[in-house]
Amino acid sequence: MAEEQSRPNIGVISDCALQRHALQKALEAYGINVALSCEPTVFQDQLEDRVQKVNCWILELDDEDIEFEALDQLIEQENIPVLFGLGKAPPKQNEQYISWERRLFSKLEEHLGKVEVLESEDSILALGLTDQNDEEKLLPALDIKEKTIAEEVWVLAASLGGPTAVKAFLDELPASIKAGFLYAQHVDAHFSTVLTKVLGRHSRLELKAMEQGSVINEGEVLVVPVDNEVEFGSFGVNIKLNPWDGPYGPSIDHLLKNVFQKYGVHCHVIVFSGMGNDGSLLAPTLKKHGCSIWTQKPETCANGSMPQSIIDIDCSDYSESPQALAKALIQRVGCR
Numbered sequence: 001m002a003e004e005q006s007r008p009n010i011g012v013i014s015d016c017a018l019q020r021h022a023l024q025k026a027l028e029a030y031g032i033n034v035a036l037s038c039e040p041t042v043f044q045d046q047l048e049d050r051v052q053k054v055n056c057w058i059l060e061l062d063d064e065d066i067e068f069e070a071l072d073q074l075i076e077q078e079n080i081p082v083l084f085g086l087g088k089a090p091p092k093q094n095e096q097y098i099s100w101e102r103r104l105f106s107k108l109e110e111h112l113g114k115v116e117v118l119e120s121e122d123s124i125l126a127l128g129l130t131d132q133n134d135e136e137k138l139l140p141a142l143d144i145k146e147k148t149i150a151e152e153v154w155v156l157a158a159s160l161g162g163p164t165a166v167k168a169f170l171d172e173l174p175a176s177i178k179a180g181f182l183y184a185q186h187v188d189a190h191f192s193t194v195l196t197k198v199l200g201r202h203s204r205l206e207l208k209a210m211e212q213g214s215v216i217n218e219g220e221v222l223v224v225p226v227d228n229e230v231e232f233g234s235f236g237v238n239i240k241l242n243p244w245d246g247p248y249g250p251s252i253d254h255l256l257k258n259v260f261q262k263y264g265v266h267c268h269v270i271v272f273s274g275m276g277n278d279g280s281l282l283a284p285t286l287k288k289h290g291c292s293i294w295t296q297k298p299e300t301c302a303n304g305s306m307p308q309s310i311i312d313i314d315c316s317d318y319s320e321s322p323q324a325l326a327k328a329l330i331q332r333v334g335c336r
Helices: 017-029 040-045 047-051 071-075 096-112 121-125 132-137 162-170 189-200 252-266 283-288 305-312 322-333
Strands: 009-014 033-038 056-060 153-158 180-185 206-209 220-223 230-233 236-239 267-271 293-296 318-320
Touching (some): 009 040, 033 040, 056 096, 096 305, 162 180, 162 189, 162 322, 180 189, 189 220, 252 283, 267 283
Parallel strands (some): 009 033, 153 267, 180 220, 206 220
């Protein structure tokens, strides 16, 4: 994986306190630093000191007639873009908020390059064996000779901080659980195999990389490919040549759409720790059709932005720690 880049510093200038608050919270949800957030009049008093701290400006004025004398100086700065016209942020409970937030993030990436930070190799490997005697603690998979095709499919969606949470969840589940799983983790494609091995070391479930024609069986976890879209049909998984829609791999929204097309009300999702709001565009559709949407409780996350985005639009049916989510799932679906 490429070395993690330093976070950009953003300056927010708006004559509306609510808009400044919304912009700051949205930027922080993506791990972006807000160097300053202020009114135009306050900004103009200390222009020279402030511009040196910022990589990009976001300017939103409710009052179009307001006099902002420093605007020309902002625009004239070399290599420091100024973003206009992003529009007022809708309330977080409004489904349009997700689109607004993604539009903001997309505009920033156009000017600043990729700012998404994925799991590092060290953080993934740290989930493996902790000492030489740990081999004795490995949990053997239950020997079930005949595999059963899963009727209930649960998507485990995660981004930054996700591997730790998903591992804690999977370690609580028995091999006989009457559900199959798809694990969608924002991670560099080079570490996908490592991730599969590490998360499977203490799990009773079988974790394996998804392959062409793979079938979702009960007690198994298929790790979704990072770079290629997958579809689901009568003859198993179809791994396509094209990438996922959107800036993430795998795109959780895109994956949920494809899983729902095949499994309908038997498609469910648990959103674990992660940065941003991937998964929140499809959540209202799933909820409307009776699919279950669970979330990791944000305060138990390394980064709670992704599950919080589901909670904010009132689409989370149940929110708890990874271990509690696992116990609730066992009670719900049962074991064979």
